[in-house]
Amino acid sequence: MxxxxxxxxxxxxxxxxxKLAQALERDPSIEVIxxxxxxxPSLELERTEFVRVGTQHALLRRIVQxxxxxxxxDSRLIVDSTTASERVAHEGNVIGTMNILAACAGPDSPVRKxxxxxxxxxxxxxxxxxxxxxxxxxxxxxxxxxxERDIVEAEQAVASFAERNTDITVTTLRFVNGLGPDLRxxxxxxxxxxxxxxxxxxxxxxxxxxxxxxxxxxEHAVREELPGVYNAAGDGVxxxxxxxxxxxxxxxxxxxxxxxxxxxxxLKLLGVKVPPExxxxxxxxxxxxxxxxxxxxAPLRHTSRETVQAFAEHLxxxxxxxxxxxxxxxxxxxxxxxxxxxxxxxxxxxxxxxQA
Amino acid sequence: xKQLPAPSKDLRAYLPAIEPxxxxxxxxxxxxxxxxxDKTLYDFLYHYWFRxxxxxxxxxxxxxxxxxxxxxxxxxxxxxxxxLKAVKEEHSRPRPVHLTVEHFFxxxxxxxxxxxxxxxxxxxxxxxxxxxxxxxxLVLVFxxxxxxxxxxxxxxxxxxxxxxxxxxxxxxxxQVPIVPIALVGAExxxxxxxxxxxxxxxTGLLYFPVTPTFPHFGLLGFxxxxxxxxxxxxxxxxxTDQWGPEPYNDRGLVQRVADEIRGRIQDxxxxxxAKRTSVWL
Numbered sequence: 001m002x003x004x005x006x007x008x009x010x011x012x013x014x015x016x017x018x019k020l021a022q023a024l025e026r027d028p029s030i031e032v033i034x035x036x037x038x039x040x041p042s043l044e045l046e047r048t049e050f051v052r053v054g055t056q057h058a059l060l061r062r063i064v065q066x067x068x069x070x071x072x073x074d075s076r077l078i079v080d081s082t083t084a085s086e087r088v089a090h091e092g093n094v095i096g097t098m099n100i101l102a103a104c105a106g107p108d109s110p111v112r113k114x115x116x117x118x119x120x121x122x123x124x125x126x127x128x129x130x131x132x133x134x135x136x137x138x139x140x141x142x143x144x145x146x147x148e149r150d151i152v153e154a155e156q157a158v159a160s161f162a163e164r165n166t167d168i169t170v171t172t173l174r175f176v177n178g179l180g181p182d183l184r185x186x187x188x189x190x191x192x193x194x195x196x197x198x199x200x201x202x203x204x205x206x207x208x209x210x211x212x213x214x215x216x217x218x219e220h221a222v223r224e225e226l227p228g229v230y231n232a233a234g235d236g237v238x239x240x241x242x243x244x245x246x247x248x249x250x251x252x253x254x255x256x257x258x259x260x261x262x263x264x265x266x267l268k269l270l271g272v273k274v275p276p277e278x279x280x281x282x283x284x285x286x287x288x289x290x291x292x293x294x295x296x297x298a299p300l301r302h303t304s305r306e307t308v309q310a311f312a313e314h315l316x317x318x319x320x321x322x323x324x325x326x327x328x329x330x331x332x333x334x335x336x337x338x339x340x341x342x343x344x345x346x347x348x349x350x351x352x353x354x355q356a
Numbered sequence: 357x358k359q360l361p362a363p364s365k366d367l368r369a370y371l372p373a374i375e376p377x378x379x380x381x382x383x384x385x386x387x388x389x390x391x392x393x394d395k396t397l398y399d400f401l402y403h404y405w406f407r408x409x410x411x412x413x414x415x416x417x418x419x420x421x422x423x424x425x426x427x428x429x430x431x432x433x434x435x436x437x438x439x440l441k442a443v444k445e446e447h448s449r450p451r452p453v454h455l456t457v458e459h460f461f462x463x464x465x466x467x468x469x470x471x472x473x474x475x476x477x478x479x480x481x482x483x484x485x486x487x488x489x490x491x492x493x494l495v496l497v498f499x500x501x502x503x504x505x506x507x508x509x510x511x512x513x514x515x516x517x518x519x520x521x522x523x524x525x526x527x528x529x530x531q532v533p534i535v536p537i538a539l540v541g542a543e544x545x546x547x548x549x550x551x552x553x554x555x556x557x558x559t560g561l562l563y564f565p566v567t568p569t570f571p572h573f574g575l576l577g578f579x580x581x582x583x584x585x586x587x588x589x590x591x592x593x594x595x596t597d598q599w600g601p602e603p604y605n606d607r608g609l610v611q612r613v614a615d616e617i618r619g620r621i622q623d624x625x626x627x628x629x630a631k632r633t634s635v636w637l
Contacts, residue, residue, distance in 0.1 A: 127463035130482035131383060137482065201465025203472070205384050235372035237382040239472075257465035284462065287382065289486075291370035305375055 004071040004113060004222050006032040008064065010057065010100060011076025012050065015182050016117070018043030019215040020073060024222065034067055036060065037076065040330035050335065055092045060103035064111060071113040071222055072104055077154060079119035079175070081147040082186045082273040093150035094157075101161045104168065113169045115221045116158045120176045120207075120231065120288050121148050125280040131205070132237075132289040135174070135229040145276040162227075171226045173217060176233040176288055177281075179307050180211025181314040189272045192315055195252040196244040197267065199260055203241050204285025207233045210302035210310060220298045230296065231288040234304040240282070246308045247315065255282070368490050383454070384472035393474060394441070401434065402441045405583050406541060412590035413446040415535055421488035422593065423527040424453065424496040426537035427515055427621055428504030430546040434581055435539050439496055440475065442588050453494040454487050458502065460562055481526060488530035497523045499614070506551055506563045512543035513625050521607075521614035524596075528604040533593035536617050538624035541586035544635045584635055587628055591620060 007024055011017040012035025024030050025046050033048040035041060038055050041048075051063060057076075064072070076096065078089040097116075104111040123133045128140050143149040155172060162170035177187050190196070198204075209217075209232055217232045244251040255263050260283065264274035294300060302310065338344055372382065379387045402408050416422060426439060436455050444450045456479035461471040477483050479497070487493045498504055503516035527534045548565040555571075556564035564571070569580030594617065596603070603609055 128459040128478070128480070130480040131477065132482070132486060134482070199465075201468055203384070203469045205382075236375060236378070237384075239380050239384050239386075242378070242380050285384075289367075291367040294370040295367055303372070303375060305378065 003029070005030060006067060006069050006110075007071045007073065007222060008034045008036065008060075008067070008069040009048075009073045009075060010036050010060075011074070011117075012045075012048065013037035013039040013041050014075060015042065015184075015211065016178075016214045016218060017073075017075045018045065019211075020075065020218045020222075021045055021048040023215060023219050024048075032067055032069075034063065034069065036063065042328060042330075044328050045335075047339070049339070050330070055088060055096060057096045057099045057103070060100055061106075064103050064109070068110045070110055071115070072100070072111055073115040073117070073218060073222060074100055075115075075117040075218060077117055077119065077151065078147070079121060079151070080185050081145070081275040081277065083184075086146050089147060090150055093147075093154050097154040097157050101157055105161065105165055109168075111168060113171070113222070113225075114158075114161070115171045115218065116155075116173065117218065118155055118158075118172050118174045119151055120174050120233070120286060121277050122151050122155055122174055123286060123288070124148055125204075125277075125284040125286050127284060129284065129286065132287045133231065134289045135231055135292055144280070147275070147277055169225055169227050171221045172229040173221060173232045173293075174229065174288070175214060175217075176207045176209050176231070176286070178211055178214050179208045179311045181311070181318070183211050186273055186275055186278050188311070190267075190274070190278070191243070191247055191249070191311065192318075193270060193272060194249070196240070196247065196249045197255055198240055198244075198251050198253050199255045199257055199282050200253040201257050202283050203239045204282055205237045205239055205287050206243055206281070206285055206304070207237045207287050208304045208307040209234050209300075210307040213300050213302055213307075216299045216301070217293070220296075224297065226296050226298075228292075230293040230298075231290050232293055232298070232300075233288050233290040234300060234302050234307050235290065236304040237287040238304050238308065240285070242305075243308055246305065247312045257283075371490060380473075383477055385452070385454075385475050386473040389470075389473040390475065394444070398437055398441045401581070402438060402445065405581065406434070406438060406545065406586035408438055408442060408586040408588060410442045410446045410588045410590070412592075413442065414448075415590040415593055416443055416447055416494065417533065417535075417593065418447075418449040419492065421492045421530055421532035422494055423484075423488060423523060423530075423532055423534045424494060424537055424590075425523060425534055425617060425621070426496065426498055426539055427513075427625065428498035428500045429507070429512070429543045430505060430548075430581075432546065433498075433505055433542065434545055435542040436496060436498070437474075438542075438586055439537060439539065439588060443494065451494055453496050455496045456484060456498075458562065464560075481522070484526045485530055488526065488532045497526075499523045499618075502562055506548070506565065508551070509543070509547035509549055512547070513540070513629060515618055515622050515625075518614045518618045521610040524610045524613045524617070525604045528596045528599075528610070531597050533595050534617060535593045536591040536621050536624075538589045538591065538621050538628060539586065540625060540628045540632065541584040541635075544584035545581045545586075547582075585632075585637055587632070589624055589628060591624060 035048045036051045036053045124139045440453045457476040461467040499518035500516040550566040552564045
């Protein structure tokens with residue numbers, strides 16, 4: 001199979017989507033990078049073409065056909081229900097996935113590879129879980145939260161897409177909780193609190209993946225052939241009390257074991273929204289078996305422990321250099337000027353696609 | 357394009373490396389909590405309270421996985437920790453023993469934290485397979501399960517049904533030997549006189565026993581062990597690779613091996629009871 005040349009990244013406004021586009025930009029063998037998202041990119045992109053689309057990604061097929069895309073990286077799945085309302089998350093996760101798959105399917109489709117960024121929320125967190133989920137395991141109970149249901153549904157759509165389109169390499173990556181200086185997740189804001197609230201009587205097992213490893217794993221999937229489902233996680237499973245001590249925080253078992261869903265409401269006053277998936281993680285925890293991905297040669301450079309340590313280092317300096325750097329803001333006119341204006345002198349080794 | 361090495365069937369090479377700075381294992385087992393308990397409570401119970409007498413410790417393999425199978429009794433069973441301690445104290449190469457426990461413990465706020473930290477692992481077939489086959493660890497199972505711990509004093513040393521033979525299947529899948537263990541003393545250490553079904557349902561516990569100290573001394577009564585003399589006998593290991601490939605698919609064989617092991621432990625218990633002159637000394 002020919003290596004990826006013309007790549008489309010969905011969810012390019014997310015941290016990992018933007019980072020992946022930046023990483024692919026550095027590779028001259030990749031001719032075209034198109035980023036689509038309902039929101040503006042949050043990172044500065046040099047030659048990635050940004051196209052704003054609706055949350056349902058309905059018109060994607062025309063872009064795929066027109067640009068003769070051979071690799072689609074679908075990194076747009078909402079895996080943190082604090083970032084979007086239930087309805088928006090459902091539109092994006094279920095209807096969006098459906099439309100993106102439809103855009104890649106068909107006899108005349110130029111797409112040869114589809115990389116789907118999913119989440120370990122697929123497995124849920126239950127009392128009778130195995131300690132390490134492998135890719136072939138089913139979750140023991142039906143999904144309990146709206147988000148989990150959406151993720152399971154989206155993955156089912158991807159799985160049946162893979163079955164029907166055997167000539168397309170379909171990679172599904174189930175990422176555990178990502179952590180890093182640039183990621184805004186519910187867990188990151190929980191860990192930033194001066195004490196780490198936990199559920200009385202529970203010390204759940206937690207696994208993390210460093211934000212750089214998320215990008216590296218996605219890039220690896222673009223470059224190599226990884227058909228099938230893979231768990232993406234750092235080595236090692238920590239317990240929450242260990243996480244607290246790595247962060248230099250005290251574990252405060254202030255949440256009651258019963259009625260936890262209600263008891264987390266006051267945390268909102270501290271700026272921490274606790275989604276239902278997090279409540280079940282705080283109770284039962286989760287571990288996944290990442291060996292299949294490691295065997296496929298994926299570059300996982302940080303263990304769970306190192307990921308938390310790196311995050312702790314970030315927290316220590318974050319208070320000091322907060323607000324010092326202006327965050328990047330996407331300005332369409334400027335970006336278009338830089339890409340298309342004849343007045344801009346472009347370096348000669350720049351790819352040819354700019355005139356296309 | 358660079359060709360990836362075909363993912364080998366054996367993923368054992370890709371197990372996470374051990375991080376020496378950590379005091380907690382990937383299973384949530386805590387060296388620190390276990391160490392403190394070991395130096396205080398376990399030491400006291402093992403050497404002075406139960407005065408454990410161990411035979412045949414050499415039957416526990418020095419390396420590689422093995423499934424330890426024992427009889428089970430006592431409302432808050434002291435037998436598990438004493439077997440763990442016996443391997444630690446007497447074996448030439450002491451190794452941690454993982455103990456399979458009911459999923460109930462993971463969800464109960466009273467036990468959830470402690471049970472995992474002292475070596476309890478939920479009795480999921482995938483967990484046992486990973487411990488035995490992938491990590492080559494020692495795993496202790498009580499095939500009688502709850503049927504063993506809730507039986508009454510009048511039924512002492514009469515083995516219950518050995519589950520559905522799941523433990524034999526697990527050992528066969530992992531290709532590790534089974535080491536049967538006969539343990540005498542735990543039945544007298546915490547005799548159960550009655551089970552109160554109503555209170556079991558009200559408290560949400562696995563069972564609600566009446567022992568010499570529970571429930572009238574409250575939760576502390578759960579720890580009120582009588583000082584019975586413990587005798588632990590490790591029996592000769594049974595290799596599980598003697599039946600050709602994939603013996604676990606043969607339900608009849610699994611059932612037969614399970615019954616055989618049950619029979620051996622039962623015979624050994626009768627033998628030990630016959631030789632025992634006193635429950636306490």
